[in-house]
Amino acid sequence: MKLYNFWRSGTSHRLRIALNLKGLSTEYVAVHLGKEAHLTDTFKALNPQQLVPALDTGEQVLIQSPAIIEWLEEQYPTPALLPADAGGR
Secondary structure, eight states: OEEEEOTTOHHHHHHHHHHHHHTOOOEEEEOOTTTTGGGSHHHHHHOTTOOSOEEEOSSOEEESHHHHHHHHHHHSOSSOSSOSSTTTO
16 A cells, blocks of 8 residues: 655644554655645646545555545454444544
């Protein structure tokens, strides 16, 4: 998996935390927001929203950190990021 992200992005940070808790490694691909790398045609072809993070799974590109974290939880259920029951959450 390739993780397109920027070190100062809060949403990228949230996703890196989830990946770390799951024990998953990704190829880190820096998208420098300060240099507007997210606005290039190359990145737009990868993520039409032109936002970070984006996770390339090899089969699809997932965008928006909450959706990516939900996908990770379904694909890699252990360790779980949240308790299974609503009360525990």
